[in-house]
Amino acid sequence: MSTDAPAGGRSPRTTKNPVARRALRDTVYDVVLEGILDGTYPPDDSLGIDQLARDLGVSPTPIREALVQMEHTGLVTRAALKGYRVAPLLTDEQMADLVMARTVVELAAVEQAVARGAELIPQLRVAHARHTLSAHKVGELRSAGARPDDYADLREYFDSDWEFHLVILRGSGNRYLLQMAESLGTHVHRLRQSLDREVFDVDEAVTEHAAVLAAFESGDPVEAMRAHLQGVARRSLPERA
Numbered sequence: 001m002s003t004d005a006p007a008g009g010r011s012p013r014t015t016k017n018p019v020a021r022r023a024l025r026d027t028v029y030d031v032v033l034e035g036i037l038d039g040t041y042p043p044d045d046s047l048g049i050d051q052l053a054r055d056l057g058v059s060p061t062p063i064r065e066a067l068v069q070m071e072h073t074g075l076v077t078r079a080a081l082k083g084y085r086v087a088p089l090l091t092d093e094q095m096a097d098l099v100m101a102r103t104v105v106e107l108a109a110v111e112q113a114v115a116r117g118a119e120l121i122p123q124l125r126v127a128h129a130r131h132t133l134s135a136h137k138v139g140e141l142r143s144a145g146a147r148p149d150d151y152a153d154l155r156e157y158f159d160s161d162w163e164f165h166l167v168i169l170r171g172s173g174n175r176y177l178l179q180m181a182e183s184l185g186t187h188v189h190r191l192r193q194s195l196d197r198e199v200f201d202v203d204e205a206v207t208e209h210a211a212v213l214a215a216f217e218s219g220d221p222v223e224a225m226r227a228h229l230q231g232v233a234r235r236s237l238p239e240r241a
Helices: 016-037 048-056 059-073 092-143 154-173 175-194 200-220 224-238
Strands: 076-079 083-086
Touching: 016 059, 016 092, 048 154, 059 076, 083 175, 083 224, 092 175, 092 200, 092 224, 154 200, 200 224
Parallel strands: none
Antiparallel strands: 076 083
């Protein structure tokens, strides 16, 4: 009698290799994403699977899987017989559409988060303090003429900026609004990728976040968030102001 299959006739499940491969794919995805956002792989740059495999010291399989996944975000494109390339910069129309989509999602989240304002205010204070500190670091570095080649200062600043918004999105209690916002997250990075690498809205964003926080404390944050997102749109699309 064979002992290969357990009772019930089912074959044993093997998950170790798929899990390990998925983890490797995700690691490759993160590395390539970081390279796109910090300019290592500029717009329209070719992303050769074999070359990336050599550069990252992995087999071509997780590279291919990561690029397939990344294609769905719009950060890379694939042409038959030509392989993958970094997507071109967002057009003005695409940036306008992105800002509008973000506004619709985030205003809906704020409306739902108001009921949990008392619970969210301490989290927002912490997130705002981190955002302010990272903005201060950027200001000090840039005023001294220091501009890290990997834009690490701006990445920290943008991460803390986005975390302030995530507190509200999570606080909305609506998982689908959060999913939609997170799906826009990479595209928001593409918007930043499309902008000049100079610091374009540090002081304004910190001030506007402070206004949103104050509005949560007074119980009416929707208009404050609307004003902030309108400011983001203005700074992202100055010709449309």
